[in-house]
Amino acid sequence: MSNRVANVTGTALLTDQYELTMISAAIKAGRADRRCVFEVFARRLPDGRRYGVVAGTGRVLDALERFRFSDDDITALREIVDADTLAWLADYRFSGEVDGYREGELYFPGSPVLTVRGGFAEAVILETVILSILNHDSAIASAAARMVSAAAGRPIIEMGSRRTHEQAAVAAARAAYIAGLSATSNVEAARTYGVPSAGTAAHAFTLSFATPDGSDEKAAFAAQIDALGVDTTLLVDTYDITRGVANAIAVAGPELGAVRIDSGDLGVLARQVRAQLDDLGAPNTKIVVSGDLDEYAIASLRAEPVDTYGVGTSLVTGSGAPTAGMVYKLVEVDGIPVAKRSSHKESHGGAKRALRAARETGTIVEEIIVTGAGASGAGPVDGLGSLDVRDLQIPLVRGGRVVDDVPTLTDARDHLARGLVSLPWEGLGLSHGDPAIGTRYVTRPEK
Amino acid sequence: MSNRVANVTGTALLTDQYELTMISAAIKAGRADRRCVFEVFARRLPDGRRYGVVAGTGRVLDALERFRFSDDDITALREIVDADTLAWLADYRFSGEVDGYREGELYFPGSPVLTVRGGFAEAVILETVILSILNHDSAIASAAARMVSAAAGRPIIEMGSRRTHEQAAVAAARAAYIAGLSATSNVEAARTYGVPSAGTAAHAFTLSFATPDGSDEKAAFAAQIDALGVDTTLLVDTYDITRGVANAIAVAGPELGAVRIDSGDLGVLARQVRAQLDDLGAPNTKIVVSGDLDEYAIASLRAEPVDTYGVGTSLVTGSGAPTAGMVYKLVEVDGIPVAKRSSHKESHGGAKRALRAARETGTIVEEIIVTGAGASGAGPVDGLGSLDVRDLQIPLVRGGRVVDDVPTLTDARDHLARGLVSLPWEGLGLSHGDPAIGTRYVTRPEK
Known part of the structure; x- marks a missing residue:
């Protein structure tokens, strides 16, 4: 029991032990590579808040690039997982895809602010560090x-x-x-x-x-x-x-x-x-x-x-809400939509597409979350009349590599400034209230 | 404006800019080496709490040992301070003394949980990182x-x-x-x-x-x-x-x-x-x-x-109090007690000695803070009758070096377990209330 200094150059051990033991079990069961989709979202905004601000995305991408298990890391995990898992961890490189809301984007209950696609093990292991960063930074922003x-x-x-x-x-x-x-x-x-x-x-x-x-x-x-x-x-x-x-x-x-x-x-x-x-x-x-x-x-x-x-x-x-309450949920396995069953926690299985509808004036009116097998299709959504509709997710990681044109910090700041102007007038109220816009789920079954 | 990774091996830049500019002004004015005493304390406990727990002391000592300005650090500060100050920073080694409450010690309003003695510049520069650590860790504990x-x-x-x-x-x-x-x-x-x-x-x-x-x-x-x-x-x-x-x-x-x-x-x-x-x-x-x-x-x-x-x-x-609200205040300069004047914020100038009085049963009854020129004297305090009295601060740093026998994490855990048992019965109540014991200031003018 020493007063040592925390390792702070790598990010791989900034995680919960159960991520590692789940991987161990998945490897042993031959399930580590099932194709999975995980989504980050908040079921609700902090009490009385009208909107949330996505922040931390850039730091998530930095952490992803540094998510490697050093020899010291592997040594430290010998008591926790078996040799096969240690070998898997030593070779770890995320190879999947990440899409997400722009940093500085407004979010509302249910908004899929980050979507991670990859094998079960390579994607589940990122849960803790992704949530730590997004929950902290988004709460502050x-x-x-x-x-x-x-x-x-x-x-x-x-x-x-x-x-x-x-x-x-x-x-x-x-x-x-x-x-x-x-x-x-x-x-x-x-x-x-x-x-x-x-x-x-x-x-x-x-x-x-x-x-x-x-x-x-x-x-x-x-x-x-x-x-x-x-x-x-x-x-x-x-x-x-x-x-x-x-x-x-x-x-x-x-x-x-x-x-x-x-x-x-x-x-x-x-x-x-x-x-x-x-x-x-x-x-x-x-x-x-x-x-x-x-x-x-x-x-x-x-x-x-x-x-x-x-x-x-x-x-x-x-200011009273020190964490954003975002969760990282498995929503799809080998194309099968999955969700925890619960009477209280509303979870929607399947990968989602997120759209935001605005009037011609720019004022936003609705968050639209498309679910179902046809969600990823780029086609229009019914019932929006003359509203302008914008896709909210952008590509962030492809084939395990951060894409070249990730928005900068200045981009994020500018994007939020525009976003705040787009809120309905009551959305900028400081008093307790409902989210500034509603979230509507649209199911599109056909591929 | 890049998405770079924060430098996390050194601690010297985990600070507020004004610490550096104050040092620059003090050096130029020939005042950087005035002998100073800074104290860390909380004016009050979080709303309704009966006691606080000191935590982070071990991490503060680790941070102090790593508080060095690398060449990269110095380069980063060229826009902020002048060449003389950069040279002073490049040579920075804390040479003073630190005393403090044991990690795991209970604290109450006004308890001097850490006392830093040194030259003005070498001591003021530690303010931010010391407070960050103690405010965070103590809030959690x-x-x-x-x-x-x-x-x-x-x-x-x-x-x-x-x-x-x-x-x-x-x-x-x-x-x-x-x-x-x-x-x-x-x-x-x-x-x-x-x-x-x-x-x-x-x-x-x-x-x-x-x-x-x-x-x-x-x-x-x-x-x-x-x-x-x-x-x-x-x-x-x-x-x-x-x-x-x-x-x-x-x-x-x-x-x-x-x-x-x-x-x-x-x-x-x-x-x-x-x-x-x-x-x-x-x-x-x-x-x-x-x-x-x-x-x-x-x-x-x-x-x-x-x-x-x-x-x-x-x-x-x-749990509703994410920061402990501790402050780092200059209380003595070249032997002269100093304090900000304010009608609301009670500050007591001069270095202090902290004692805790307990009944024979071990139940604590009072925090006694001795001020005045004779505060550091080891003699008894009047009016305590048959109570047992214990000095609360221990040496942590001498001549800039962490002492050898700093309590371990296990020591801190054991110390707190004993401390909680020493609280008056109402001190363990979860409901809102007053601090479990009162704080009394005793002035001892004679050296």
């Missing part, structure tokens, strides 16, 4: 998109790294960027994914200039400006906000980039500080507010003179 | 401990990997083990930390034996037993539970290890299945239940014939 809507065009900086697992923080910054946040405080997310980074200063910085005779906020501000320039953001609420703003302008002059308020009644304080800055001849100095903001608090500040929001805890914890 | 109490001695298996970030899943399994869970489904947690691993089977396995003529549950059960032996756990609710149990015993015989029920009214079903197993002559076949269990659902099943619980979502999301 779904919450973040509501914050972006609430901010109504004002920029939001993600600064929640310290409130979540240190690696989850990097993924959260990425998901938040897809959702439309402007920047992240997370340096690794900036390096790895190119998310724009930003930062202000902590109270500790100002406090660290304390002298035996008391505080010295001006010295702290002067040091920050000396190092970072006058365009920086000074944190003004370490001692007294009014004095902090006065000190900030006294030291930086009226060209100071911004001040940050991190505590108190942010609306009242923003008005006071705005008036004070204007009086001091600093009308262009911006106001950044932070401190336990969520989408509701952001919305409540819409009428106040706030320029930028900083969000942390609520973002990285999905 | 705190929720998990409630589940363990609710299970009243029955084993719980952690199986939540798919509901959280893929790396957070590994840390969650570790934290859950500290809290007293019996095993994890997560293979990487088993490999890295030695947490016992366990697994059953998924519905997909049974479904994968479907034939053109219909389902074949018996074939699936036979394959699993053939590969894993009769001591395995068969999932019996893919089609019909009563028939599933009959099939399970028909195939495995009465020595079958266990059956798992993953859906429906688990209490009713557990009674039915217990009666059926007994009728089939399998009184030793155990019953594992899973499916959206949290501490309340576990408690509600206490009177039912359940042998083992499987928990997922609620565990890895902290």
